[in-house]
Amino acid sequence: DIQMTxxxxxxxxxxxxxxxxxxxxxxxxxxxxxxxxxxxxxAPQLLIYSVSSLQTGVPxxxxxxxxxxxxTLTISSLQPEDFATYYCQQAxxxxxxxxxxxxxxxx
Amino acid sequence: xxxxxxxxxxxxxxxxxxxxxxxxxxxxxxxxxxxWSWIRQPAGKGLEWIGRVYTSGSTHYNPSxxxxxxxxxxxxxxxxxxxxxxxxxxDTAVYYCARENIQLWFPFxxxxxxxxxxxxx
Numbered sequence: 001d002i003q004m005t006x007x008x009x010x011x012x013x014x015x016x017x018x019x020x021x022x023x024x025x026x027x028x029x030x031x032x033x034x035x036x037x038x039x040x041x042x043a044p045q046l047l048i049y050s051v052s053s054l055q056t057g058v059p060x061x062x063x064x065x066x067x068x069x070x071x072t073l074t075i076s077s078l079q080p081e082d083f084a085t086y087y088c089q090q091a092x093x094x095x096x097x098x099x100x101x102x103x104x105x106x107x
Numbered sequence: 108x109x110x111x112x113x114x115x116x117x118x119x120x121x122x123x124x125x126x127x128x129x130x131x132x133x134x135x136x137x138x139x140x141x142x143w144s145w146i147r148q149p150a151g152k153g154l155e156w157i158g159r160v161y162t163s164g165s166t167h168y169n170p171s172x173x174x175x176x177x178x179x180x181x182x183x184x185x186x187x188x189x190x191x192x193x194x195x196x197x198d199t200a201v202y203y204c205a206r207e208n209i210q211l212w213f214p215f216x217x218x219x220x221x222x223x224x225x226x227x228x
Contacts, residue, residue, distance in 0.1 A: 001170075034214035043203055043218035044154065050212040087154060091213040095169040096144075096156040 002027050002090050006099035012107040017078045021102045023088035025069045032092035035064055035073045038101075039084045047086075048073065078104075109133040111204050111219035119198075119226050125191040129204030129219055130184070137162045137182040142207035144215065145178060145189045147200040155200075159207060160187060194226045 003026040013019050023033070033051045036044035046055045048064035051071060061076040075082055083106050088099040115127035129143070136143055144159040158168035160178045168176050177190040187204055201223050205215040 032212055034212075036215075043205075043221050044215070045218070046214050046216050049208075049214035049216070053211070055214075055216065089154075089214070091207075094167055095171070098154040098156070100153045 001095055002029060002093050002097050004088055004090055004097050004099040006086075006088060006102045008102060009100065010103040010105060012105045013078055014107045015078050015080055017107075019075045019078060019104065021073045021086055021088075021104075023066075023071045023073070023099050025071075025090055027093065028068045029090040029092035030068070032090055033064075033066070033071050034089045034091070035062075036087045036089065037082075037084045038087065044087060075104075080106075109206065109217045111206065111217055113202060113204050113219045113222040115222060115224070117223055117225060119194055119224060120228050121195055121226055122193055125189070125194050125198065125224055125226075127189045127202055127204075127222065127224070129187040129189075131186065131206075134206075135182070136180055136185050136187055140209050142209065142213070143178075143180065143187040144205050144207050145187075146203045146205055146215070146218075147198075148203070148221075149200045157189065157191075157202075196226050198224070199226045200224060 005024045007022045035048040038044040052064045085101045085103045110132045112130045119125045142159040145157040158178045160180045175192045201221040203221045204219045206217040208216045
């Protein structure tokens with residue numbers, strides 16, 4: 001299985017801050033990398049697909065970058081509604097796997 | 108607007124079979140543009156992909172569950188089903204169905220709201 005390792009596991013930040021979350025894959029996943037946001041009691045929601053493509057309706061303060069095994073999700077200016085848990089996911093190789101999650105908390 | 112709705116028993120006894128159904132509205136499960144997956148999440152933990160089905164009937168399963176899982180599609184009722192046999196407490200989780208979009212490099216672009224299944228006697 002491809003292991004997806006996110007860092008940090010949790011981060012505290014303030015409204016208006018810029019935040020970067022990192023996802024490292026144990027093997028090359030090429031462009032088959034997506035990011036999700038999950039709020040308590042809700043299903044995950046797609047933010048970014050194919051490494052850097054913004055899903056329809058997602059605010060432009062979210063962006064993704066990277067290649068191969070190293071990827072980042074950046075939130076340029078945190079808004080109150082962005083405090084949630086974020087997951088990366090690879091679809092390059094079966095089984096499909098997710099990172100362990102990064103919890104973004106209010107400072 | 109595509110909507111996915113999971114349904115099934117919320118309580119299953121150990122060693123028995125878990126059966127869930129995902130009913131899709133606003134789109135066809137028979138469309139060749141999508142796979143239909145099941146994903147689960149134990150309380151307070153991360154996401155685990157269980158497996159998926161395509162309109163052709165082809166399936167892919169997580170090897171960690173493969174011996175116990177069956178995912179199927181009912182195009183006449185626009186539903187996708189999950190069967191997990193010989194359940195234990197470790198199978199207690201929120202179970203989600205999700206659409207995997209082939210045209211977007213296979214992310215899960217629509218999810219159901221999830222259904223909690225507890226395995227307990």
